[in-house]
Amino acid sequence: MKRKSHSSAAGVSRRTFTAGLGAAGFVAGTAPFNIVRAQGGPLKVGVLLPRSGYQAGIGQDCQRGVDVTAGLLKDLGLPELQFMNADTETNVDVARSRAEKLIGEGAQVLMGAFDSGQSTAIAQVAEQKGIPYVINIAAAPPITEQGYKFVFRNFPTAPMILRDAFLNQKEIFAAAGSAPKSAVFLHVNDTFGTAMSKAIPGVMPKFEMPYKILETISYDPAARDLSVEISKAKATGAEAVILVSRLNDAILLTREMVKQRWSPMAILSMGPGWYEDQYLKTLGKLSDGPLSFVPWYDPNKPLSKKLEDALAKAHPGVNLNTNHVYTFEALLVAADAYKRAGSADPKALADAIRATNITNNVSPGPGIQFDAKGQNDKLLGSAIQNRGGKLVTVAPKVAANAKVELPMKPYDKRS
């Protein structure tokens, strides 16, 4: 009786055992899916941008690219991203500490930081902690020359920008039927400006440009008065000005050119500043004319139109520009990789990013792919010109939607 009772209590018949085994098998079989679901929430992306300091205007413009991302990713069938915002304060040390803090707070991917110096610091942190970092904008070549495994850049390096800038300049000069014979080179003395300055002597001779650079003038990007710089540039008698600048200094330089009654034949910018909305709004008619040779977007790609529409809806009156495009694409890379990796495991994410092959994108070129160093080396640059508060693409011919106006209309001839 006792034995029977015991046996009954245990109730482990062959049928029960088989059912139990099946249940255990089911639980075991579904367990991985449960784990995936647990990790299948939004990917936590630490967004590092200079939201204050002298790059604040550009940092906030990049944020507009973040703002429009959610809806577009949903339309593309990509997973949701959860943004963890941080301000680098336009400071390399702050960028480093904010990156560490974001990782400490659970960021699974880092994105940013517009500036080469700040991006270099973040890259070191990301590599040390083993967290994938997708750079939106930063051109200094060394960032992707360090053998990093977790750092990826969908933005051209300084030599790539220069190569395309010189090619597009030659195309423009041929189309306009005139070209400057001399130029003065003004550049900011930060990481990006210095990288561009170092790259020019090596890259320029290959393109047999029609002008000679008479003098190179470097200046502090946080400078509050650039009158001396313009006096010095004007004194060279150069026909054109080549620039690598930022936003505030681009405005200051233009003001000084007007005040010092100097209208060069062409302003050829190879960096940010001259095409930004704040530049156009602050200077009005005086903003017309400069040519920017920059990583831009291909207006003929379907996703470009969608991004333009999303930006127009979120920020009416704001022109789509480099800051929005490359910030959006960096987040697109992260979401695409997260979908393919199926998990937020840092190594799996990094491997997925390395295998990226996005052809439905916005930037010019065949799409987003990374080489062994984590660099998208297939990007192409564009030439854009400020016209009546708008931006038109004047080169390369395949992506152009307007003809170049050269020489630039003198400042004193504008009503």
Added chain:
Amino acid sequence: MPLEIYLNVAIGGVLTGLVYGLMALGLSVIFGVVRVVNFAHGEMMTIAMYIAVTLFSAFHLDPLVMLVPIAAVLFVFGYALQKALINPFITRPEHSQFLLLVAVAIIMVNVLLILFGPDAQNVQTSYSYDSFQIGPVIVDATKAYAGLAAIVVAVMLFAFFQYTHIGTAIRACADSYTGALVVGLDVKHLYALTFGLGAACVGAAGVMLVLIVDVTPPLGPAYTLLAFVIVITGGLGSMPGALIGGVLIGLTEAMAGLLFTPSAKSMFAFGILVLVLLFRPQGIMGKRSAS
């Protein structure tokens, strides 16, 4: 390089230096009398710049027209700050005063950030892009107006200290705190007046400077440092020294940018400071202390 370029740059440097000098004058006046080093000096100037920007964007009031009212607002602010906050610290150790004013400066920067955001702001007057051509020399109109206004304000301040009863009383306080108390002067009131005058000076300088540079909340500390460089070069506590120091630093920065490299402008300004500290520690116009 043509001679007119040197002249253009030198004139620009002198005019900017005059505005710097007026800003530093405020610091020198406060230290010379109250013996408190105002570490919130640049931040007070930033407040004046934001008032000018706000009045211009809201009512299109030209900053030069608003110079006196804005300086008056800063006077009241400075007076109240001294009376309510700094006076109790007058007899305390210097490090207490230092920490108090650094704290005030940090609060000011952050309040400005909350109120105005981090974007650079400026005023675009009808003469923002004007320049005068005198033969081959081109003079920036805004810098010329600002420089002239700085001279006028400085002359008025000198006259006030030299020829008015209150000015004489303030100078008495500067000469001897105890002596001023003995003869029955209301020293705390006079200190507050002095701080107010220093604040008005820096307010006037801010109004002029907003015509030349864009304003952002973190601009203050850089100008506080610049004011220190100028007053130490010119002579701490010396009013003419502050103006001379301002012009010297403005001119040095401009010419160094032209002759060497613009990115090294500040280096030359600090080089002047080091030379002064080595060979004339009391500053160009300063008096050697009796001890």
